Amino acid sequence: PAQDEGLPRRCEEGRGKKKEASAMRVLSVTPEFFPLVKTGGLADVAGALPLALAPLGVNARTLLPAYPAVRAALPDATPVAGLDELYGGPVRLLQAATDEGAELLLLDAPHLYDRPGNIYLAPTGSDWPDNHRRFAALCRVAQLIGSGLLPDWQPDLVHGHDWQAGLAAAYLALAGGPRPATVLTVHNLAFQGWVPAASFVELGLPATAFAIEGVEYYGGAGMLKAGLYFADRLSTVSPTYAREIQTPEHGMGLDGLMRARAGDLVGITNGIDTEVWDPARDPHLAAPYSAADPAPKAASKAALQARLGLEQRPQTCMFCIVSRFTQQKGIDLVLEALPTLLGYDTQLAVLGSGEPVLEQGWAAAAAAHPGRIGYVSGYDEPLSHLMQGGADAILVPSRFEPCGLTQLIGLRYGTLPVVARVGGLADTVIDANEAALADEVATGIQFAPVTALALIEAVHRTMALFANPDAWAATVRRAMTRDVGWTRAAQHYLALYRDALRRVPG
Ligand code: ADP
Numbered sequence: 399p400a401q402d403e404g405l406p407r408r409c410e411e412g413r414g415k416k417k418e419a420s421a422m423r424v425l426s427v428t429p430e431f432f433p434l435v436k437t438g439g440l441a442d443v444a445g446a447l448p449l450a451l452a453p454l455g456v457n458a459r460t461l462l463p464a465y466p467a468v469r470a471a472l473p474d475a476t477p478v479a480g481l482d483e484l485y486g487g488p489v490r491l492l493q494a495a496t497d498e499g500a501e502l503l504l505l506d507a508p509h510l511y512d513r514p515g516n517i518y519l520a521p522t523g524s525d526w527p528d529n530h531r532r533f534a535a536l537c538r539v540a541q542l543i544g545s546g547l548l549p550d551w552q553p554d555l556v557h558g559h560d561w562q563a564g565l566a567a568a569y570l571a572l573a574g575g576p577r578p579a580t581v582l583t584v585h586n587l588a589f590q591g592w593v594p595a596a597s598f599v600e601l602g603l604p605a606t607a608f609a610i611e612g613v614e615y616y617g618g619a620g621m622l623k624a625g626l627y628f629a630d631r632l633s634t635v636s637p638t639y640a641r642e643i644q645t646p647e648h649g650m651g652l653d654g655l656m657r658a659r660a661g662d663l664v665g666i667t668n669g670i671d672t673e674v675w676d677p678a679r680d681p682h683l684a685a686p687y688s689a690a691d692p693a694p695k696a697a698s699k700a701a702l703q704a705r706l707g708l709e710q711r712p713q714t715c716m717f718c719i720v721s722r723f724t725q726q727k728g729i730d731l732v733l734e735a736l737p738t739l740l741g742y743d744t745q746l747a748v749l750g751s752g753e754p755v756l757e758q759g760w761a762a763a764a765a766a767h768p769g770r771i772g773y774v775s776g777y778d779e780p781l782s783h784l785m786q787g788g789a790d791a792i793l794v795p796s797r798f799e800p801c802g803l804t805q806l807i808g809l810r811y812g813t814l815p816v817v818a819r820v821g822g823l824a825d826t827v828i829d830a831n832e833a834a835l836a837d838e839v840a841t842g843i844q845f846a847p848v849t850a851l852a853l854i855e856a857v858h859r860t861m862a863l864f865a866n867p868d869a870w871a872a873t874v875r876r877a878m879t880r881d882v883g884w885t886r887a888a889q890h891y892l893a894l895y896r897d898a899l900r901r902v903p904g
């Protein structure tokens with residue numbers, strides 16, 4: 399179909415501009431939303447996509463829980479609907495808009511969301527035991543909005559993100575009658591929202607849904623599986639990951655279903671918000687720089703070295719890591735490779751938190767090698783900007799990576815990505831092999847398999863490139879001028895939405 403089929407007659411440019419009455423209405427359902435609440439890249443995507451879709455004529459509203467941080471950021475949110483009882487207490491739906499122009503619907507349910515700290519984890523570090531109810535409630539409200547809860551705004555399509563939104567498609571499909579179309583985007587197949595059979599009844603689905611052709615999954619119920627089974631269309635966040643999840647190696651037990659639905663599944667590579675991530679206008683950097691004038695990047699390198707207590711060595715190749723510390727991210731491989739990497743003229747700047755053994759490993763490495771390794775534990779948005787602004791290269795040695803955003807930020811900041819050849823990392827970085835260098839298309843370094851040895855070889859190749867200032871500068875310039883924004887992805891989502899709308903019964 400023609401790309402502009404069904405486009406409204408007039409598209410207004412700009413972030414969050416008001417849309418026409420005839421615009422396609424999309425309810426985005428997400429547990430995270432940047433800049434209000436974030437544990438990972440899902441928040442960035444859920445925050446940026448509606449703004450990128452607005453100029454294409456999509457009138458999006460985003461439904462998310464009114465966690466304490468969200469309430470605090472949006473004190474003027476106004477009630478637009480309420481229910482007397484949902485999973486143990488009354489709930490209200492609040493309406494608000496962000497400074498950037500995103501329109502939000504906040505599910506205010508203190509008995510479910512009014513909890514301190516990480517949105518998923520109890521203070522013990524374990525998942526909240528009622529997470530299935532917390533996100534079933536979100537999905538139930540998505541269904542109600544889809545069925546006309548708000549008199550002045552009913553979506554044509556409900557777009558869910560990850561397992562937390564998976565049940566929305568199931569509730570809508572099983573309710574019968576006319577309904578909005580549904581799309582589910584998988585950001586990470588590793589998180590599946592699985593509950594034992596005994597908890598199935600709490601999800602409020604008909605008993606018949608507890609079947610292989612439904613939500614049943616390994617003897618329990620899968621909230622992600624529900625969405626994968628019932629949504630009209632599926633997407634994930636890169637073409638390579640879309641293929642990988644159809645294989646037993648990366649399918650996390652769901653590869654059979656992914657293969658069965660391959661015709662309904664697309665991979666759409668994420669962008670980054672190029673206004674939030676812009677080295678020419680980033681207040682967290684020591685000096686602005688750009689592809690046309692990359693030299694001031696050196697000032698942020700010096701600032702980062704000072705901040706982390708590293709030696710002031712402008713000529714040393716500095717690698718950074720900005721990551722959640724989980725098995726997925728392969729951070730342990732860098733620790734394993736460390737003795738060799740320290741044999742090269744390198745510095746390492748590391749920001750991240752997660753698995754205690756990895757935090758301890760980096761704390762010990764930094765203590766043993768002050769001046770060479772700097773480690774900051776925790777989640778620190780401003781420091782993540784300075785890391786990307788100051789380092790020469792960013793390591794992303796993930797065992798699997800649906801898309802990955804830090805390598806895209808690295809490209810934009812001229813911080814060359816050194817990445818495992820998996821998922822979205824494979825799709826977004828062009829390896830600086832001989833042919834790519836000769837053809838002047840390289841933007842970083844890829845390695846495979848995902849082992850410490852291959853990582854060492856990749857760092858070695860990076861050092862060789864770094865030792866050739868002209869080739870390095872040309873690669874940096876190319877990386878910085880790659881299109882990593884949302885425009886292209888937004889067009890693909892629009893096409894996906896149209897495709898889903900053609901499929902919906904009634
Ligand atoms: P994932 O969502 O799997 O964690 P992504 O690369 O898609 O991986 O997104 C991670 C996002 O979180 C990026 O915006 C990255 O900059 C940010 N991030 C990760 N760890 C930290 C941290 N410790 N401090 C600040 N930002 C972080």
Ligand code: GLC
Binds near residue numbers: 440586799800802803
């Ligand atoms: C997930 C994935 C990551 C992806 C992000 C946003 O957290 O782990 O690869 O970039 O979602 O889609």
